[in-house]
Amino acid sequence: xxxxxxxxxxxxxxxxxxxxxxxxxxxxxxxxxxxxxxxxxxxxxxxxxxxxxxxxxxxxxxxxxxxxxxxxxxxxxxxxxxxxxxxxxxxxxxxxxxxxxxxxxxxxxxxxxxxxxxxxxxxxxxxxxxxxxxxxxxxxxxxxxxxxxxxxxxxxxxxxxxxxxxxxxxxxxxxxxxxxxxxxxxxxxxxxxxxxxxxxxxxxxxxxxxxxxxxxxxxxxxxxxxxxxxxxxxxxxxxxxxxxxxxxx
Amino acid sequence: xxxxxxxxxxxxxxxxxxxxxxxxxxxxxxxxxxxxxxxxxxxxxxxxxxxxxxxxxxxxxxxxxxxxxxxxxxxxxxxxxxxxxxxxxxxxxxxxxxxxxxxxxxxxxxxxxxxxxxxxxxxxxxxxxxxxxxxxxxxxxxxxxxxxxxxxxxxxxxxxxxxxxxxxxxxxxxxxxxxxxxxxxxxxxxxxxxxxxxxxxxxxxxxxxxxxxxxxxxxxxxxxxxxxxxxxxxxxxxxxxxxxxxxxxxxxxxxxxxxxxxxxxxxxxxxxxxxxxxxxxxxxxxxxxxxxxxxxxxxxxxxxxxxxxxxxxxxxxxxxxxxxxxxxxxxxxxxxxxxxxxxxxxx
Numbered sequence: 081x082x083x084x085x086x087x088x089x090x091x092x093x094x095x096x097x098x099x100x101x102x103x104x105x106x107x108x109x110x111x112x113x114x115x116x117x118x119x120x121x122x123x124x125x126x127x128x129x130x131x132x133x134x135x136x137x138x139x140x141x142x143x144x145x146x147x148x149x150x151x152x153x154x155x156x157x158x159x160x161x162x163x164x165x166x167x168x169x170x171x172x173x174x175x176x177x178x179x180x181x182x183x184x185x186x187x188x189x190x191x192x193x194x195x196x197x198x199x200x201x202x203x204x205x206x207x208x209x210x211x212x213x214x215x216x217x218x219x220x221x222x223x224x225x226x227x228x229x230x231x232x233x234x235x236x237x238x239x240x241x242x243x244x245x246x247x248x249x250x251x252x253x254x255x256x257x258x259x260x261x262x263x264x265x266x267x268x269x270x271x272x273x274x275x276x277x278x279x280x281x282x283x284x285x286x287x288x289x290x291x292x293x294x295x296x297x298x299x300x301x302x303x304x305x306x307x308x309x310x311x312x313x314x315x316x317x318x319x320x321x322x323x324x325x326x327x328x329x
Numbered sequence: 330x331x332x333x334x335x336x337x338x339x340x341x342x343x344x345x346x347x348x349x350x351x352x353x354x355x356x357x358x359x360x361x362x363x364x365x366x367x368x369x370x371x372x373x374x375x376x377x378x379x380x381x382x383x384x385x386x387x388x389x390x391x392x393x394x395x396x397x398x399x400x401x402x403x404x405x406x407x408x409x410x411x412x413x414x415x416x417x418x419x420x421x422x423x424x425x426x427x428x429x430x431x432x433x434x435x436x437x438x439x440x441x442x443x444x445x446x447x448x449x450x451x452x453x454x455x456x457x458x459x460x461x462x463x464x465x466x467x468x469x470x471x472x473x474x475x476x477x478x479x480x481x482x483x484x485x486x487x488x489x490x491x492x493x494x495x496x497x498x499x500x501x502x503x504x505x506x507x508x509x510x511x512x513x514x515x516x517x518x519x520x521x522x523x524x525x526x527x528x529x530x531x532x533x534x535x536x537x538x539x540x541x542x543x544x545x546x547x548x549x550x551x552x553x554x555x556x557x558x559x560x561x562x563x564x565x566x567x568x569x570x571x572x573x574x575x576x577x578x579x580x581x582x583x584x585x586x587x588x589x590x591x592x593x594x595x596x597x598x599x600x601x602x603x604x605x606x607x608x609x610x611x612x613x614x615x616x617x618x619x620x621x622x623x624x625x626x627x628x629x630x631x632x633x634x635x636x637x638x639x640x641x642x643x644x645x646x647x648x649x650x651x652x653x654x655x656x657x658x659x660x661x662x663x664x665x666x667x668x669x670x671x672x673x674x675x676x
Contacts, residue, residue: 137574156582163580174575178593187589188579240580 088113088148088244088275089134095142096129103129104140105299111244111292116270117277118286118307121296122322127279130296131246134277135166148243164192167237171249173229175221181208181232182217185239193240200239207235211265227258234265245269247278283327287311295319379637389641393648396632400648403468403623403631409460413471416448420474428663430670441482448475464542468623470652475542476624477611480549484610485603487550488557493587495562506558513555518613522548526620545617553610560602564595597671604664608657625649 087110096104104126111117119127132138133145136152136159145152147162176184185204189195195203208214211231213224221229230250237245247266251259263285270276270289280286286293286307293310295303295318303316311327314320340350371387375394382389393400402413423444426432452471455461467475494506513521525548530538568591576586596603618627629649633642 135578137577160580160582163578166578168575168578170571170575170578172569172571174569174571176572176575176590176594178597188581191585191589192580236579 086149087111089277090146091130091133091143092145093143094130094133094140094145096126096133096138096140103299104133107143107299107301109294109301109304111275111277113243114273114275115291116275116289117292117294118290119277119279119294119296120281120283120286120322120326121302125296126299127296128248131248131277131279134244134246135163135168137168160192164188164240165243166246167240167242167244168246169230169233169237169248169250171252173221173226173233173253175229175233175236177221180218180220181213181224184221184232185236188236189239204235204239207238208232210268211235212261225258226254227261230254230258230262231265234262234269238269243275245274245276247276247280249279249281251280251282281326283311283323295322297322379641382641389638389644392632392638392641392644396635396638396645397648399469399632400625400629400645401469402471403628404466405468405471406460406462406466409454409462412451412454412459412462413467413469416451416471417474419444419448419451420478424478445479464540465621467542469628470625472542472617472622473611473614473625476546476549476614476617476622479546480553480614481607481610483550484553484557487554488561489592491554491558492561492565495558496565510555510558513552514559518549518552518616519619521552522616522620524548525551541620541622545620545622549610549614549617552613553606556609557603557606560599560606561595563602564597564599565591567598568595597668600664600668600671604660608660611656611660612653625652 089109089111091107091109094104094107095102107126107130109117109130119131121127129138133140133152134147140152148165150158150162152159152162175181176187179187182201182204185207186197186200189200189203190197205214205217208217211234213228213231216224216228216232221232224232234250250266251262254262259282263282266276266278267285267289278286278290290307293303293305293307294301295310295314295316297318303310303314303319305315310319311323314323341347366387368388371385373382373385373387373389373391375391377391377395379389382391398407398410402410405413423441426440427437450456450459452467452475453459453462453464491506491510494502495510497503497506522545525544526541529544533539572590572594573586576590581589614624615626617624618630623631626649629645633639633645638645
């Protein structure tokens, strides 16, 4: 465990290449416990890759990443330990289609954390209440709407009681009318003090929820600022241009 | 819908279809009556000898009455036939239990092991007062079942390891799997069986022999596994990357992710080619005759060696074909049912 003064996530001079393509360039970022970070930037700027490095879905090639006091290296056990402490929500939900909603939620607690099935089910039902779809527990993911699936995915990520939640464009694959229900759940989590890093283009959500805005472009972190300053007085030209485009003055 | 309108809608709904219907009926009229005449009306039933059949002039089902024990059990000692019969019944019971999804529990593996041991004791004997019977005397349907069922049961898990190995990021494991699959797929089954049965013993030290049935069984297993592995790999490739990532992100280990997330989905997708391979394996057991084993087909052939019965080979082969068909048809229907069963609720 980390002491309160230490960051729960620390990226220092992280570099990564996909073949010859330099996707992350000297990325340095600290996230404190309870901090809510929203990452934005044009597509291909390395936002998703950065947060996928935090739970080692992608391997970084230079620099250091320390999560909750564990440095990510080749040690498989350490990686699995970090993944248990870090929940992740994907753009395309990635629920397990052959398992029911409830089974999706209890799988990791029972198999990974060794929780008794009864307790895991109780936790899962409580989380389904929280994302407001307890009545869907016995259904298969394919029978739910996109918004419902993403809420189940959030509940699944919460089942291991993670210290950090990563959101990788959680609303980008949703029909517009379903975006709200997912953002509501995320706002609720933020209000409870969950440490979270969200990659998203939902600027309204970002302004309301974020403690820190991070803008990335071409593999670099270009600007880090509190939302008020970020949206109203961006310091960097590229940030201004990007905000101009997506907010559409 | 009443019969006449059904006929109109399905058989005479266009000039071409009307013509095809008439032609088909004419063909059936040519074929069916002589067939019924041969197979039923003039057929010879019940006990008798070749002379009975010749006098009757039709199908000689008498052959089956007289020779079915030789066809079914080969040269297994006649007074001990109850043992392979019981072994077959155990096999069928085991398969029936395994086919039921409710019994897909860890104990099923133990049940398989136990049944195979019991079948082995029954067939070999030598303990519990059973007369010992050499494997060279095993034959007929029990031999076919022993080789087919055990080859499939062993090849299946092996093929999953091969398929996972072929997709592995570890170069040595990947190279081994690719090399194995390509090598085995590159040669005919007959040569694999020859290798297992003729060449392999040459490499063993003096005095050590491995049972002939076991060698054929290993040959069949290794061969079938290579083909099955490619079918399984097809399923693995159809699973979206997101499923692997979600399993990783939840902290599941590689084997947990494979066992709980990826394989259940991948195997369901490739039930048709997998069952295809099972059926092929079952029928290919008839090739073990080239290494001197008397499977169902070879035993049938042996029964027809009797000079008097030789003219009635058609009846003998028809009977053997019917047995093969029963097993293969069951596998085919079962796989269709299983596909529907596993698809329930999803999508």
